[in-house]
Amino acid sequence: GQNIDQPTEMTATEGAIVQINCTYQTSGFNGLFWYQQHAGEAPTFLSYNVLDGLEEKGRFSSFLSRSKGYSYLLLKELQMKDSASYLCAPMDSNYQLIWGAGTKLIIKP
Amino acid sequence: GAVVSQHPSRVICKSGTSVKIECRSLDFQATTMFWYRQFPKKSLMLMATSNEGSKATYEQGVEKDKFLINHASLTLSTLTVTSAHPEDSSFYICSARTGDVTGELFFGEGSRLTVL
Numbered sequence: 001g002q003n004i005d006q007p008t009e010m011t012a013t014e015g016a017i018v019q020i021n022c023t024y025q026t027s028g029f030n031g032l033f034w035y036q037q038h039a040g041e042a043p044t045f046l047s048y049n050v051l052d053g054l055e056e057k058g059r060f061s062s063f064l065s066r067s068k069g070y071s072y073l074l075l076k077e078l079q080m081k082d083s084a085s086y087l088c089a090p091m092d093s094n095y096q097l098i099w100g101a102g103t104k105l106i107i108k109p
Numbered sequence: 110g111a112v113v114s115q116h117p118s119r120v121i122c123k124s125g126t127s128v129k130i131e132c133r134s135l136d137f138q139a140t141t142m143f144w145y146r147q148f149p150k151k152s153l154m155l156m157a158t159s160n161e162g163s164k165a166t167y168e169q170g171v172e173k174d175k176f177l178i179n180h181a182s183l184t185l186s187t188l189t190v191t192s193a194h195p196e197d198s199s200f201y202i203c204s205a206r207t208g209d210v211t212g213e214l215f216f217g218e219g220s221r222l223t224v225l
Contacts, residue, residue: 004152030210030211031211033213033214040200040219040221041218041219042115042202042204042216042217042218042219043153043202043214043216044216045213045214045215048211048213050211087152087153091211095210095211096155097155097214099152099153099154099155100152101150101151101152102152104150
């Protein structure tokens with residue numbers, strides 16, 4: 001079956017760095033997306049990785065290892081507004097996004 | 110980025126009535142739109158794929174007659190929850206891509222439905 005595994009919740013301090021890990025099992029693979037979702041709002045796109053390695057975009061970076069079925073989202077210089085859920089969503093062979101429940105990130109002052 | 114607009118953002122209705130939710134791509138044409146449902150602290154659940162000019166493709170377990178989807182134009186898809194019941198109360202979200210199948214999804218603002 002298809003499966004996404006992310007921590008349910010993480011807590012970090014403002015200004016610090018946090019890494020949110022995601023392991024996945026899918027039927028085929030066509031890349032992996034990370035989305036941010038604030039409570040009560042729709043998800044917004046953060047990143048897309050299809051090749052192994054690190055993609056950096058400002059304070060956010062995303063890493064992918066296809067052989068390990070593993071990805072992480074790295075958030076630097078955390079701000080209070082980064083408090084949200086972070087959704088790891090790999091795309092399977094049918095180009096369907098497989099959604100996990102996400103990781104709720106709590107930022108403390 | 111591209112803009113997808115969803116309306117209404119919140120709706121409260123009585124049990125047995127029908128509710129229509131609109132999803133519009135404001136600055137691009139979307140041949141395909143996706144409708145999701147999300148329960149609190151749960152993952153997005155794909156309900157159906159809406160195809161312009163043809164019937165929607167529903168995911169297993171989603172009632173076609175309950176959740177009517179119409180994709181009448183390249184910029185508008187509608188989801189109608191028919192004969193709504195309290196268990197239909199949920200957060201409904203639409204999304205669309207601007208380009209190919211590996212492109213990012215742009216989401217509407219979501220519609221919170223409460224059925225009394």
